[in-house]
Amino acid sequence: MTDTFQFNLLATDGKARRGTVSMPRGEIRTPAFMPVGTVGTVKAMYLDQVRDLGADIILGNTYHLMLRPGPERVARLGGLHELIRWPYPILTDSGGFQVMSLSGLRKLDEQGVTFKSHIDGSSHYMSPERSIEIQGLLDSDIQMQLDECVRLPATPDEIERAMEMSLRWADRCKTAFGDQPGKAMFGIVQGGDVPALRVRSAEALAGLNLKGYAVGGLAVGEPQAVMLDMLDITLPALPHDKPRYLMGVGTPDDMLKSVARGIDMFDCVMPTRAGRHGLAFTRRGRVNLKNARHAEDRRPLDDQSSCPAARDYSRAYLHHLIRADESLGGMLLTWNNLSYYQDLMKGIRNAIEQGRFQSFMEETQEEWARGDLQPV
């Protein structure tokens, strides 16, 4: 345990990094995947299970939590950790991304953004200062600056305008966050798919000497190659001794290739959302349990998995549960998927420590490419 927020780089292998992010509530082994606990719950999971799978940190969505139960209420209830029974680190996003993607009519200017709740249409205001205030009320350990995430494709002028405003907002967030030794506020690199703007954003943020840096505005519909190009361009401009978080990413393949470029942290709804819709991530690639080929398949999803959901239930049963829209189907496949994601990160960390990350990546990709079990 530590009193202060710290990042320690333990090993590197090429550009891949193995480290720890430490803070009073615990230590995050990086590269790390952070399960998304949207509105104070990782959907269809008990948090004890999430912890047992190896998660050192989960993510909460400020937008959702500010609408329900509301940040002042969460604070009166002792903070988010206490409310949801997760005493370990929590990262909160700034709310900006969901304001742009989920909310109704909005008005955005230099000061902040006014938006309507997607739940009841009520009007809300968010500024850089209010976002940090809310994240403080939630008692978040890693807080994110408010930024403006432009949907791609967009014109370079529009991307630049939003990126520059996001830089000014980073500065305001830094001031609002102040001096909190046990916590961190991360800046977010923007700049769309324009290399020069990405570099400008990263360099300007580096100049703010923040405790960590995220890359935002990617995995928003662009080809994977564009995302990886932007990482190649952006990461050298960020300080080597600070954690780097790629927001909203991604598939297992996205994560492997991003680790190879020097990313330390990920979050994504994919394993949880896909699980509820019948899609399983396995060492043999993706398996769609809705598919009729599984209807009478008594084999488990993966008899070598560390997860009971993958090992102890037949594909036929999983198929039945998903087809019948039974909650246990989503519970089991979410469990499997989060297990797969955490085991993948564990494999990545071990491989970096042992200097064999490249071969681990290739072997993992080859096993995906060989595909699922042949039908019975």
Added chain:
Amino acid sequence: MTDTFQFNLLATDGKARRGTVSMPRGEIRTPAFMPVGTVGTVKAMYLDQVRDLGADIILGNTYHLMLRPGPERVARLGGLHELIRWPYPILTDSGGFQVMSLSGLRKLDEQGVTFKSHIDGSSHYMSPERSIEIQGLLDSDIQMQLDECVRLPATPDEIERAMEMSLRWADRCKTAFGDQPGKAMFGIVQGGDVPALRVRSAEALAGLNLKGYAVGGLAVGEPQAVMLDMLDITLPALPHDKPRYLMGVGTPDDMLKSVARGIDMFDCVMPTRAGRHGLAFTRRGRVNLKNARHAEDRRPLDDQSSCPAARDYSRAYLHHLIRADESLGGMLLTWNNLSYYQDLMKGIRNAIEQGRFQSFMEETQEEWARGDLQPV
């Protein structure tokens, strides 16, 4: 363990009975509550949890399982126990009740009933023989006769016609079931709210010398007093040395009062369905977690409960989860409710063994009547 289906009466206290129903797959401690596993899953629960709460047996719905995944498919997959990972006893209903209540256009005559699936409108046929065949394909341990359950209020003529046909169907089901020493086929007393018809039904079924008897057609909207009157009238006409199962019942109070009249087994969707809708059963009575009074209440549902869901999570969090329609809310409250139901049955069994059932019932009812915790 035993090779044959047996009922042993271990103790009585007034009319209340403490016994065991034994069969090759396990022993049911009676009075017993059977959680409902509608379509091969007790909704929002892992079956390991259901077992850990003390359930000796669960119920499967033949109507739902015949539509999905289908009885022949279940048989090819090794039977229902194997499919769902529940190696302990399973009781299946006959499908008749859901055919009457859920399905579309139907044609019913002496031979059986043709109905349309509520899922896709496909046409299906059910007869007494087919119902037993399906329950056999599911490999059910306790199978129920097909009956016609008349919705109350109904005319005495209509109740009598359906009851008499149900008796003829009981005989056909007995023949179809044949000689299966390790399993049982229960008859179902019908007769609506007409005492003479209830007695006629019970006496005629007793004459068939079945391994167990159910009371059906109650808890279908009539006042509790009518249900209890029918039990007072019916149960003396049933053999003392066979288990008695009150179908689809009920509230905790229904169960106490029915045990007091000599009922041994219950099933009901109430604890699971109510849980998903925010209603908790506790020793202090029912608690509606949707209610705003819980929004900032950091106390658990019941700090003396044996269930982590009741003990370890705040009411404020449960309120938030239910209000936000998050699956964990239903998972936790279902867990709490099934725990409460099983603990109540355990209390009932202990009280009967110790000859203090009447005082146990009164104390339990008094604690409900005192009501929930005062608001904070």
